[in-house]
Amino acid sequence: MIETRLGEFEEVLLLLVGILGEDDAYAFRIAEEFEKQTGRAVSIGAVHSTLDRLEGKGFLKSEMGKATAARGGRRKRIFTITAIGKRVLKDSRDFKVSLWQQYPAFKVNFV
């Protein structure tokens, strides 16, 4: 039995960090992107709290970015996926794909 170790919200956030990349992967942008992609409202606090947890698990790391004039000179905390984070995402996908493949009605071939 394989342990997924990731909740749905966590997995989505992890993926969003990967999608947004080095410039935009900070709490406010991630929350915005989440709303855009899922249509569900989420508070920055909730996102930040989850990012903090993921960092604690070692799936993410973070660094303060450069100061920008737009935020009154305040810096952003930019999150990036770690190697373990990537592997966990991949494991999670593989696990689900393997589940999908065992489900006859939806058997699809991934190219």
Add this chain to the structure above:
Amino acid sequence: MDELNKPPVWANKLLRAFLREDLAEEVQGDLEEKFYSDLRTKSSSRAKLSYAFQVFNYMRPFAFRKRSNTHLNQYDMFQNYFKIASRNLLKQKLYSGINIAGLTLGLTCFMIILLYVQHEFSYDRFYPNTERIYRVYQKQAGNVFMGTDFFAVTPAQLARVMMEECPEVTHATTVQRTSGLLTIDGRSFWQEGIAADAEFFNVFRIPFNEGNPQTVLTDGRSIVLTQSLAQTIFGNQDPIGKAFRYQDGEGDFTVTGIIPDQPASASFKYSFVIQLLYSNGYAEEMKRTGWSNNSYYTFFELKEGGTISALEKNFAALLKKYQLPDDYSEYPFKDQYFAQSLTDSYFQTGVNFDIGQKGNLKVIYAYVAVALIVLLLACVNYMNLAVARSIKRAREVGLRKVVGAMRRQLITQFLGESVLIALFSLLLATGLTYSVLPYFGRIVERPIEFNLLANPMVLPALLALVLVVGLLSGSYPALAMSSLKPVDVLKTKTDIKVSGFSLQQFLIVFQFVASIVLIISSVVIYRQLDFMKSKELGYDKENVVTLWLKDRSLREKYQTLETQWQEHPGVIATTITSSLPAEISSSTMIKKNADNKEDMAIYQWSVGLDFTEVFGIELVAGRNFSRDIKSDEVDNFIINETAARALGWTAEEAIGKQFEYQGQSTIIGVVKDFHMLSMHLPIQPLMIRFSEYRGRFLALKIESDNIPQTLSHIETVFKKNSTYPFEYQFLSDEYNKLYNSELKLGEVFGFFTITSIVIASLGLFGLAAFTAGQRTKEIGIRKVLGASMQQVVFILSKSFAWRVLVAFILAAPIGWYTMNMWLQDFAYRIDMSWWIFALAGLSAFLMAGISIGYQSLKASLTNPVDSLRSE
């Protein structure tokens, strides 16, 4: 940007209030970015609302300020405090020793007094209904006897009347003290007991070992014994139903019940309770009408919820109803009855003919005050030495602050240290108290138990005390030290001064004030005691043997005894008297003379022949009694000089004059005034009557050599004439008993004074050692420049001498005032002459001199090379 388009200020403040410091920048940035992006699509108020919503949503555990962050380190810091504290204690053994010794002594004094007070307040609390037991006493306004007009005795009928007519009273009992010889099968036992009516055990609800408390005293011929008396008399036999004789009473008394022995906390103790009807006196008294004969104690049990004020109002009505108009018509006073709870009456002094042992609240307060002062002295020592040492530890404080110690932490550290030392001292003090307590108990004549658990309040109180002592003694050093500025402390090479020298001076002065006041008190107490012991009394208390006439039948045999005693050359003279001259405890009223019907209170003393010779009382006018003149035994009296003066005559004029006492009485002689009462009271008018059958004491003047042989002769003669046990007292011992409480006070004060001097000296010694240590370099330089040893000693001692002087100026009036108040209790007292104060001041100087002198001398003898060599 205008005000409208900014995030709401309150929300921002809230955010800053809870948000972790390290998250502030990014979070505020994010939220602000969100706000401005919202502004593009939404109204300003919507954006603000959203901002607030986002702030609230940040209230998540991960984002909160971590208060426990500093706590993580706390354990290690405490370990460090411990280590530093113990290193400091071990490194400076002198200071630690002084501190701990001082605190131990102070705490010991305090614990002893605490246990003493606990004991004093434990009296008579063992009855299940203690708080409802009361006694009746009365005030006979104007009838001043032995310095007071309160009397503990009441009429015989009072108890019965109270039960019948006072709704507040459930039970009331009439009680008398009795002592006598219990005789069974030819064996006799002299015992002290209680004679009481059948209600006794309804008021004093004692659990019975055998017998029914309701019925044990219903029969007029019953007696109840305590367990140990029953054991002594009957061994293992069953005592119930056994009969014996009591005193010269007719017929047998039957044991109807056994009660446990009286606990140590009983204020009046007895080994048996006999029915009051054993003597005919009580039965006759009950038949009498009128309330004027007061010879019984009345105790009662108050109804639950009843009040004393209601009852006391009732008393007035009862007096009106039962007292006959002519009950006190002969006497110029009015009586008034009061009720008092049993536990309060233990502390009630100044009531004539009172029953049982008494505690003295004034004395208790004095002890508590002195114990507190001694404890305070020890605390002051700690503070002083801590301030002094703080100079050494200033660098530690500086460094701690540089490394990041907060002021609060430093305060905690120093307070913790002092509390720990206090706790350690408490442990030592507990041990010391345990070993000293029996001696103290002997001094104050109380069986004080070392039982810290007897009262659930004692242990917490002691711990609280340690906390207070620790905090008190540590407070100043803690506050002063923690306020040091690291820059000041660390930059200079020389030692800096910690602010607080003025306080230190104040504290030293305080210590000396306390010590000098205590010395003055002790000296005054000892002087007064000495004065009372050596004062010319007007009678000779030396070499007088007295026997209390337990065996009343000896009164008739007195002349036989006298003849047989006189056969021995060691016996100079014998007499029989109603009381001993040290304390004449009977008084009456006379009318001055036939035409002037004015009343006068006068003490009365019944004596046998030769009383002047036995007691060495001097006859200044007239003649002594004679057996040959018949009227001497009826209406001829001898008076003292004070009585002659009160009647308006000189001693010579008084001879042959008359006054009215149960008919016309003639004065045949006047004796020189002697101290017939304790020194608390002035000499009063006294009349002496020749009446051998009123005798309660036998007194013999004996030669001062070969006393043992003379005593054995006295005993042999006594044994020949009586079956009672032979017991005697020397008059001088009886005299000293009058001042028992003063003697105790003197000893306790002496004890405390010495302790406080030791503590203060210890502190001064430590402080002097410190000062000398501080000034080694200065002394070195002075010596190099040619200062002599004396000059150095002088320089070092000067400041201390000043403080002692200031302390003396403050202490002298305080000591004078308090001791003057104490002396007011004595009609005959010493003057507080200047030398007492001089002595106190001088001993303070001496004690300071010894404490400082050693250190100064040591400092002045140091070779300057040693002190100046290294920098």
